Amino acid sequence: MIPVKIRVLVLCAALAACGDKGPKTIAVRDALPNLPLPPGGTFVNRSGSPEALQVTLRTPVSVDNVTAYYREVFKKGGWRLVNDARDPEGATVLFAERDGPPMWVRIWDGGAGKGTMVELSGAKVPHRDSVKAKPAS
Secondary structure, three states, rough: OOOHHHHHHHHHHHHHOOOOOOOOOOOOHHHOOOOOOOOOEEEEEEEOOEEEEEEEEEEOOHHHHHHHHHHHOOOOOOEEEEEEEOOOOEEEEHHHHHOOEEEEEEEEEEOOOEEEOOOOHHEEEHHHHOOOOOOOO
16 A cells, blocks of 8 residues: 555656746656666656656566566665565565665566566655754654
């Protein structure tokens, strides 16, 4: 249930960024600084806002192999796999954290021989200096 809420939040943030000058999106290096691309992945789409980014890719590798790849990626390099679940549409959703921006990975079958689809989502994490402590009441 949480991954669906996160996707809605990312979509709302992207829509809120739309204005007369066009949407401005966060740089890939800020939202997804260590972007682990799926094996054989090709770019499909990018959307986002100043605070969040979502990149969609397609790969000819099977869903099971792509899922295993990301589970392995999140076992090293300082990553910590926080959640590994299926969403209501049957996609595998992984949520991982490390020092810096967290990452959401959604993996599903593209259907009819179209390979595996992968959504990589990240959000900007404020610098600790910019986060003010809440005064005690």
